[in-house]
Amino acid sequence: MQTALLETRLGSLSPTARGKVRDIYSLNEEELLFVATDRISAFDHVLGSGIPDKGRILTQLSLFWFDFLKDTVRNHVLTADAAKFPSTLNPYLDQLEGRSMVVRRAQMFPVECVVRAYLSGSGWKDYQATGAVCGIALPAGLRESDRLPEPIFTPAAKINTGGHDENISFEDVITAVGADNARALRRLTLEIFEKASKHAESRGLILADTKFEFGTIDGEIILADEVLTPDSSRYWPADAYSPGGPQPSFDKQYVRDYLESIRWNKQAPAPSLPDEVVARTREKYLEAFRLITGRTGL
Numbered sequence: 218m219q220t221a222l223l224e225t226r227l228g229s230l231s232p233t234a235r236g237k238v239r240d241i242y243s244l245n246e247e248e249l250l251f252v253a254t255d256r257i258s259a260f261d262h263v264l265g266s267g268i269p270d271k272g273r274i275l276t277q278l279s280l281f282w283f284d285f286l287k288d289t290v291r292n293h294v295l296t297a298d299a300a301k302f303p304s305t306l307n308p309y310l311d312q313l314e315g316r317s318m319v320v321r322r323a324q325m326f327p328v329e330c331v332v333r334a335y336l337s338g339s340g341w342k343d344y345q346a347t348g349a350v351c352g353i354a355l356p357a358g359l360r361e362s363d364r365l366p367e368p369i370f371t372p373a374a375k376i377n378t379g380g381h382d383e384n385i386s387f388e389d390v391i392t393a394v395g396a397d398n399a400r401a402l403r404r405l406t407l408e409i410f411e412k413a414s415k416h417a418e419s420r421g422l423i424l425a426d427t428k429f430e431f432g433t434i435d436g437e438i439i440l441a442d443e444v445l446t447p448d449s450s451r452y453w454p455a456d457a458y459s460p461g462g463p464q465p466s467f468d469k470q471y472v473r474d475y476l477e478s479i480r481w482n483k484q485a486p487a488p489s490l491p492d493e494v495v496a497r498t499r500e501k502y503l504e505a506f507r508l509i510t511g512r513t514g515l
């Protein structure tokens with residue numbers, strides 16, 4: 218079993234932002250180092266085991282999507298070629314190769330730009346409670362995982378790492394970023410989703426929902442953070458789609474099933490995973506990469 222890279226040790230460089238599975242390091246005024254680890258989270262907990270190569274696979278997926286969308290929106294990537302990284306990183310390239318990128322520092326909007334084509338997760342919860350999601354009224358009688366009449370922009374406020382983001386209304390987005398930016402974020406979010414979900418569908422995957430983070434560089438709105446990865450999106454195998462309940466996660470179902478099989482109490486520290494669950498989950502990430510990019514090797 219390969220070893221999973223759970224932490225990067227970059228000497229004096231310490232993360233300026235830490236997510237559950239990603240870390241950001243400030244390189245200088247203009248540049249950040251964006252690192253995807255092999256950590257995996259489920260049920261909002263980072264698990265005791267990592268998935269070897271997960272960070273590399275998800276980084277290559279983001280890079281594929283950034284390129285796929287380059288005629289629709291600019292992005293924050295400067296380079297993912299470790300040979301072009303600042304020489305100060307030379308001692309660490311073995312930890313960074315393929316799983317990191319140098320990105321331009323952007324002024325990030327304080328809004329998670331979520332778009333949903335299916336009713337799932339917090340969208341399903343809000344719909345059950347109010348018949349709406351983010352103030353958008355939906356038809357009565359929808360079941361969990363039902364396809365929506367059309368994809369909807371359902372923004373969330375960034376709660377600092379750890380908790381769930383809180384769904385907010387379009388009015389709240391206007392208050393936070395102004396009307397012009399709010400409209401631009403909604404338009405870009407829906408436009409990008411349309412293209413990406415069509416591509417995913419052509420590869421046998423349902424892109425049920427996803428979350429984008431945008432920022433501005435020199436006044437221009439750019440697509441930042443990770444994009445359309447299985448961590449920022451719900452991907453479902455199209456041939457198993459069956460509305461009326463939760464759908465199998467393309468990448469995390471083995472992990473979820475295992476955690477439920479050991480009746481893990483979610484208050485307890487997250488358990489480690491059996492080698493078999495780790496190996497099969499790694500295979501799913503590779504399968505997602507192959508399906509989405511059409512490439513066989515990383």
Ligand SMILES: Nc1ncnc(-c2cnn(Cc3cccc(F)c3)c2)c1Cl
Nearest residue numbers: 234235236239240293321322323441442
């Ligand atoms: N290009 C950029 N410029 C300025 N800030 C960011 C930025 C900051 N935070 N996040 C989200 C996040 C939080 C924790 C760990 C992560 F890897 C990422 C993205 C970016 Cl991507």
